[in-house]
Amino acid sequence: MPASTRFAAAAHIMALLAADRSRPQTSEALAKSLATNPAVARRILGALAKAGLTQSELGKGGGARLARGPKKITLADIYRAVE
Template sequence: MAASTRFAVAAHLMTLLAVRRGVPQTSEALARSAATNPAVVRRLLGALSKAGLVTTHLGKGGGAELARGPKKITLADIYRAVETPGLIPLARTAPAVDCAAGRQIQPVLKEIGEQAEAAFLAALETKTLKQLAKEIAAADVAAKSAA
């Protein structure tokens, strides 16, 4: 089973919107940068819009923009907008109840997953979109000067 890349792509899109702030970005332009399909971008923008992180405008000159400043958006905000809670996906079918492991595995894993997700989200809360954009810009400058 492949891991979800929604957060990574959404963080990419949001960083690009922060860097190009004030200039609406089309789903096609965002998709080119993220090397994905514009339909994927539109789906993510829909989730980000629903969370109040972006606004979108249709028509000529339209596109997506940040709904608020990048300093006021955390990586946790982006994660919550596009990912389904639960770092540890549980089995879709109920395990055997006549087995101690079968009876207890899902509640125990669920608790561990909730603790891990809380720690993960706490870490994401410490980083704003503005900080992420600055780190990316600095890394790009360093890579160019090393080349």
């Protein structure tokens, strides 16, 4: 995935996670919003998690959540995570 697309997708994912913090979001739901394959969403989530921006919850009802409050995450943090 080209760099600009990767950053745009990562920012989109982070916005979705920030918009609904009540429950974890699955890679399938995130990918549907991005109109892409869930594997792409998982790859981006992996980079975001490695940077400490998201965390995963395993098992039934699991998915991705923000690792810290959305006000403490900048676009620069997201860019550095995926580039």
